[in-house]
Amino acid sequence: MINSIITYLKQPVKAAPLAVFRVLFGCLMCFGTIRFMSGNWVETYYIEPIFHFKYYGLTFIKSLGQYTYILYGITLLSSIGIALGYRYRLSCLLFFLSFTYCELIDKTYYLNHYYFVSIIGFLLIFLPANCYFSIDAKRQSKLAFNKIPRYNIFVIQLMLTIVYVYAGLAKINSEWLLRAMPLQIWLPSRDYLPLIGDFFRHEWVHYAMSWFGMLYDLSIPFLLFYKRTRVLAFVLVVVFHVLTRVLFPIGIFPYVMIFSTLIFFNSHLHQGLIHKLQKLFNSKYTIKEKTLSWVPNIKNRIIVGVFIVFFSFQILFPFRYLLYPDELFWTEEGYRFSWRVMLMEKGGYVQFKIVDPATKKWFYVDHTAYLTDYQEKQMRMQADFILEFAHFLETTYKEKGIKNPEVYVESYIALNGRLSQQYIDPNINLTKVKDSWKHKDWILPFNDTIYGF
Numbered sequence: 001m002i003n004s005i006i007t008y009l010k011q012p013v014k015a016a017p018l019a020v021f022r023v024l025f026g027c028l029m030c031f032g033t034i035r036f037m038s039g040n041w042v043e044t045y046y047i048e049p050i051f052h053f054k055y056y057g058l059t060f061i062k063s064l065g066q067y068t069y070i071l072y073g074i075t076l077l078s079s080i081g082i083a084l085g086y087r088y089r090l091s092c093l094l095f096f097l098s099f100t101y102c103e104l105i106d107k108t109y110y111l112n113h114y115y116f117v118s119i120i121g122f123l124l125i126f127l128p129a130n131c132y133f134s135i136d137a138k139r140q141s142k143l144a145f146n147k148i149p150r151y152n153i154f155v156i157q158l159m160l161t162i163v164y165v166y167a168g169l170a171k172i173n174s175e176w177l178l179r180a181m182p183l184q185i186w187l188p189s190r191d192y193l194p195l196i197g198d199f200f201r202h203e204w205v206h207y208a209m210s211w212f213g214m215l216y217d218l219s220i221p222f223l224l225f226y227k228r229t230r231v232l233a234f235v236l237v238v239v240f241h242v243l244t245r246v247l248f249p250i251g252i253f254p255y256v257m258i259f260s261t262l263i264f265f266n267s268h269l270h271q272g273l274i275h276k277l278q279k280l281f282n283s284k285y286t287i288k289e290k291t292l293s294w295v296p297n298i299k300n301r302i303i304v305g306v307f308i309v310f311f312s313f314q315i316l317f318p319f320r321y322l323l324y325p326d327e328l329f330w331t332e333e334g335y336r337f338s339w340r341v342m343l344m345e346k347g348g349y350v351q352f353k354i355v356d357p358a359t360k361k362w363f364y365v366d367h368t369a370y371l372t373d374y375q376e377k378q379m380r381m382q383a384d385f386i387l388e389f390a391h392f393l394e395t396t397y398k399e400k401g402i403k404n405p406e407v408y409v410e411s412y413i414a415l416n417g418r419l420s421q422q423y424i425d426p427n428i429n430l431t432k433v434k435d436s437w438k439h440k441d442w443i444l445p446f447n448d449t450i451y452g453f
Contacts (some may be wrong), residue, residue: 009151010448012291014267015132016146016274018153019085022129023277024259025120026083029095032252034078042068045109049372052106052386056435061104068105074098082124085134089125096121108378108385112341113253116163120260123159123310125304127152131292133274145292155307156263161221161316166339168217173452175344176214180206181416182345189389190247207317216240224264235260248342325437329415330446332382333439347414348380348423352390355429356395365393381413383424383443390430407431421447 036042046052046068053062064071075098081091098116103109128148130136137144165335175181179201187200187209199205216236219329223233241254262269294300321334329344352365368376368388379385390407397405406429414420421444428442 009149009154009209010143010294011150012147012293013146013150013153014146015128015152015270016265016267016270018127018129018148018156019131019133019263020086020270020273021156021260021263022085022124023083023133024262025124025256026079026081028252028256028259029079029117030076030083033072033079035252036077037069037072037076040410042072044372046102046105048104049375051375051389053108053379053388055104055107056384056437058104068102071098075102082129085130085136088134088136088338089129092121092125092330096125103363106375107336108375110336111250111253111442112163112339113250113256115337116253117340119159119314120156123155126306127155128292133277136273144288145290147289147291149294151291151294151307153263155311156260157221157225158311159314160257160260160263161309163339164217164221166318167341168214168219169453170338170343171210171214171217173343173450175212175450176452177417179416180210182343183210185345185417187247188222193246201330218374221233221264224261227266230264234261234265252323284417296352325447326439327450329450330413331440331443332384345416346381347420349420350386350409351410352393353410354393354402355408356402356407357404367393370396380411383440384435386411386424387430387440390433394431405431415446418448 039284046063047065049063052063054171058383074094078091078098084093096118098119103114103118128143128145129152131145131148134143171177183206184203187206189414190200191197193200215222220233220237221242223229223236238258241258244250245254252328318334321328321338324331324333326333350367352367353362354365355362367379370392371379371389379389386409390409393407394405408426409424409430410426411423412420425442425444430442433442
């Protein structure tokens with residue numbers, strides 16, 4: 001069976017699907033970067049805040065202040081390079097490094113689709129997406145191929161499959177399926193939308209959309225792989241992502257997913273798209289029939305090794321939450337980087353108390369003086385944010401003359417419409433707690449049970 005899989009992955013196929021994917025991805029990233037910069041979000045997210053929440057183990061990634069614009073300039077230029085297939089490998093590397101660096105500056109702005117973009121940027125470094133319909137292929141005939149081993153297309157298809165299937169598995173839980181949460185909270189607030197708004201007032205619609213969302217995620221990649229259901233599947237992809245774009249402010253991600261799924265179609269569609277682009281720009285592009293074959297040299301063995309390690313990580317890492325004892329939605333230990341998309345609604349309250357151990361005097365801190373509104377909102381609901389900010393307050397008040405200040409927190413969270421309950425143990429001096437991969441036993445237990453993945 002393994003030999004059959006290897007033979008399948010090495011089989012030569014038309015390079016057009018990968019070339020079209022490269023062009024569309026580069027164009028969307030170019031548009032998204034321009035949109036981000038023109039919206040003044042670089043200033044708002046990375047320059048104005050006086051404090052940034054860091055990912056555990058990545059505290060060395062600092063904000064570059066005004067120089068962050070240089071990083072976004074690199075992201076913009078490299079995305080254009082990817083779309084054109086110009087100095088492709090360098091463009092992919094620069095895009096991945098600049099885009100990912102910006103996303104790692106502050107975990108406040110973590111989104112699954114930013115993670116997805118970084119992953120695709122990384123994969124493209126190792127794929128010959130410039131071998132066809134690119135400036136590189138036109139300038140250097142040794143790079144030009146119209147057929148490539150199938151695995152170069154399959155790795156993108158596999159990544160999309162992982163995203164969808166893991167998102168679907170995450171929806172198999174009692175909150176999503178049996179309580180229609182959080183759609184029961186979100187959808188009624190969209191009743192102002194023309195034509196469809198009235199439907200969102202009905203409870204049965206909330207349940208129908210919850211179940212459809214789960215079934216859609218679990219089935220859509222397999223429907224895309226199967227030729228007879230591919231067109232229907234793509235129609236569902238368009239409807240689903242356009243609807244999510246209408247309902248929720250999630251930027252260009254729906255369009256990224258829509259255009260990415262085109263890679264499941266055969267080469268005739270992509271060849272047609274390339275011909276239309278050639279007509280639009282009045283350019284001619286022809287290459288001799290030439291196949292890029294996989295040979296067992298050092299370079300290709302390294303690439304195969306990278307893919308094996310990468311996909312093993314993608315398959316296993318989302319299940320790390322099983323190593324923690326408490327409810328995932330409550331503690332969020334193992335929640336990020338696991339393709340759990342819009343599964344819960346949290347509201348939180350937090351109040352920090354500083355105690356001077358020498359005098360026993362104490363006072364409350366106005367944490368909004370140090371954080372932006374969005375940072376403050378995220379901090380109220382996530383334990384690692386609360387801990388990190390407590391250490392920031394420790395440093396801040398040491399500089400103000402309090403020797404070894406103690407930091408305590410009064411914290412409450414309401415999860416998916418439940419009554420709020422206390423979140424962090426108020427008797428724990430958080431300055432004595434260090435962040436780690438270990439279970440955060442200073443989070444108080446959740447007083448309910450959620451069943452499922």
